[in-house]
Amino acid sequence: MSASSPAVWKSIPVPLSELCISTVLRCGQSFRWRQSGDEWTCALRGRILTLRQDATHLHYRSIFPASSSASSSFSSSSDDDDTAELLHDYFNLSHSLSTLYTQWSRSDPNFLSKSARLSGVRMLRQDPWETVVSFICSSNNNIARISGMVWSLCGAWGEALGEAGGVVYHDFPPPGKLTGDGVEKMLRELGFGYRARYIAATAKIVDERGVGWLEGLRREGYRDAHEALLELPGVGPKVADCVCLMSLDKAEAVPVDTHVLQIAQKDYGFGKTKNKSLTKAVYDEIGDHFRKLWGKEAGWAHSVLFTADLSAFKETKVKVKKETKVKKETKVKKITKRQAAALKKEALEKAYSVCIKKEEEQSRGLKRVKAEVSPEEEEEEEEEEEETVTKKKVKVEVKLEEAVEGAELFSLAERVKTRTRSRPLPAGRRGI
Template sequence: MASLTTNNWRKLPIVLTELCIDTTLRCGQSFRWRKTQHDEWSCALHGRIVSLRQDSTYLYYKSTWPSAKYLNLSSSTASTNGDSNVEGDDTKALLQRYLNLEPNLTLHYEHWSLIDPNFKKKAPTFSGVRILRQDAWEALIGFICSSNNNIKRISQMVGKLCVHYGQFIGHIGEEVFYDFPTPEALSADEVETHLRDLGFGYRAGYIAKTAKSLTYCKPQGWLQSLCNLNPYEQNSNYKQFLSGGREGYREAHSQLLQLQGVGPKVADCVCLMGLGWSEAVPIDTHVLKIAQRDYKFDNSKYKNLTRNNYEAIGNFFRTLWGKEAGWAHSVLFAADLKVFSERSSVPRGIKVTETNKSETMVIKRDLEMDESTNEVPEEISNFQEDKPRSRRVKRQKVL
């Protein structure tokens, strides 16, 4: 077993209304965090195991490092790691970025509650939902795995990718941790067949082809070039171009659609949670139901997620909530997840100003559908092209 060094617990002053890890780490953004001993959340990130726990006023964190000789790290990472000394440990900076701690979430919640009565009803029991700033490559592969899948199985698939192709980091108790595999590790010719043997189904081809595309076809740094380099910019004139999103967001979304297994929803997930485009609003059948139920979208007109309907719903939410529409969307998304359906009280330290039990409906999410036994040819199960039609002809469902 590899030699491990664990740094002491350190803390960041952050209240539950600014970050609730029990919600944020379980609401379908990241699929590798696991609850380990002593009610801690742990995940392998950038060559170390990061562990988190929280009370009403502090986020506590520690890093567990293997000895450098057990890791195949780049020289820059190895020098940063040193041999696990606190002085060279960049875990604080890593977490501040990964957990996206710069935006003032309380102010955003207050703003969304003022302009959206439905958000105001749901927000008190779901305070502290932040959008993570994950590695874009991990977000891309994780959400390719999400097609016609549920959160438990997505997590299992991502776990298999790490075990079979990622760097071993170490153990915490009986839990074994591996880092997320690189594109190069998933680009070998035998990867697709192996992933099919592991139960990935048609997603095996998407993952292998996407890894090869980034490794051999795309310019180095291509995916990172799609990132929002200034995610916290304040622009008083943003409404003039926000309905369809900023130019950089639209370009990133368009580029991602060129990859195997990436449809509009997966592209928006990657834009929001991996590339820093806060106006991205991923829309699946679950969000479609929210739009119909809570925002009065006509059930007959918006029966299916055609291209026009997808864009119309996204533009509606961007116009309603503003530049951080994806953040607001994720709060309502979490509020309807089955895993939180029995939540009857808010985390400590959060003042409840208004509740409405009639609103706590459980609606089946796209990521909670039972796995289909049939092969699906493209990531289009919840997305359909508009077809030209006569006004006198009833629209047929596009398969």
């Protein structure tokens, strides 16, 4: 599928302290962005959107499908392209993140410590229907696998918008596309497992009520919106809070799973227990604790600490093992020069033996791969091998001879010295 025209890059001023896309787009909020170098691409609201960022600006380009009725209006040079407004809405840029970081740091030393290396982590404002489906997939799952599931779902039922970088991008399908009789079966074949039943059932409910019902929850209070979401199959307290926080403007929503429970126990001394299960009472207690600590945007602060604790964002700590030096008394046994020469001779003989053995092993190893070598190359390698072995043998033999000769000369010198000491000197050479 082709696009309407080559897209040009545009930009909006956003410093890294307010938004860091390399963190926000891979910390478990959205699951459809694909990274290529320093660029991120996603099919979003009827267009293929590519982003990149520098210290002061967010750069973007949009590709609209050629079949789109708006493609003539949304060309690369059109003033009607609403992508800038979309980005402001999608990234929640009306909130001052720097101000919030300062506020949370003043009330929480742990936040101050963890956030120092994670600036620009803010909450997305995503489509509620997509967020519901994505977080139904998150049950007992990880970010990489959730991303694969959502990508497969879009490929099977979403509208193909075009190609970018050799990849075909599909928009997220509306609930009506997932209400057919064979949807659950196909989702299972795509690897969704038990989640397939929940997605198919939830799609029918949302389709009957209309997607406007989900978007209307933005106007409801946090507690009412949370309870309404719990009516959907596959949506529990944590999924409901994720949808509230990441698509329904409920900044106070704090999604709690075992990961967040561990953060609460480790960093805040909260209910130290080995029990990893979350009862409703424990869930509510943790959420209330963080809402009291961080205020009405507690969900945003929670997301920063959650991201800091993900393995992809943790600081690599190199553990240096301290070696304990134990002083051992070494008993030195004195030996004569003759014994030293004998030991040297013995060592050289052993070295000679090891050398020959190693050459034989190498020779056997070479023979195992000679099936891939031509006869001419094999003959040349054998000659070089024999020459190398011969040189090493000669070198060892020379050292051995030198050692033996040295030992013999030493022995002769000792005998002469001994005889000289035992003989009386001639009268003419005696001292006066």
